Amino acid sequence: GQQVMQIPQYQHVQEGEDFTTYCNSSTTLSNIQWYKQRPGGHPVFLIQLVKSGEVKKQKRLTFQFGEAKKNSSLHITATQTTDVGTYFCAGRNSGYSTLTFGKGTMLLVSP
């Protein structure tokens, strides 16, 4: 079945440093979504990428979808303590299939 690998599993940065998490799929994806889960909270949708090579920005967050639609990344510029949480990617290999989640990257930001 489809597998979505996400690295790193954990990252600890100083406030102001950049952060990137990477997602790789064993199959070509039709789209990929990113979610953020704050400590003690539930996953909240951030964005969906659909097109090959697509890049989307949300303030300090930059999301990319690879040309082959098998990988994606989330980059945070100048992290803040409010960025703390676990970031999940979730891929779908067709419009009619369910999402397969990566295991998540836990981000800790020290002030």
Place this chain on the structure above:
Amino acid sequence: DVKVTQSSRYLVKRTGEKVFLECVQDMDHENMFWYRQDPGLGLRLIYFSYDVKMKEKGDIPEGYSVSREKKERFSLILESASTNQTSMYLCASSPTTGVLSEKLFFGSGTQLSVL
């Protein structure tokens, strides 16, 4: 805003008990999902439903069943709870535009402990 409500935040049950986890959404979404979340394993799909009385197995359905008698309500049932079912259970819903491509709205989760 979409609201997905799970009946209990914390639940403690004994091995062998029958356990019901309830989930209600208020946005008339067609699709509903049950995930379990375990440290280091991420979110794994147990069951989902794309219509009333319809259900489909996810990746880890063993030991679970579901019920969807009304559009807004999706129940997860543990017929005979076991200790390896201790986990955080997350319910989610999504609308449909003809495909299962919409974003998921999650409930706050139920932390189930089976002793």
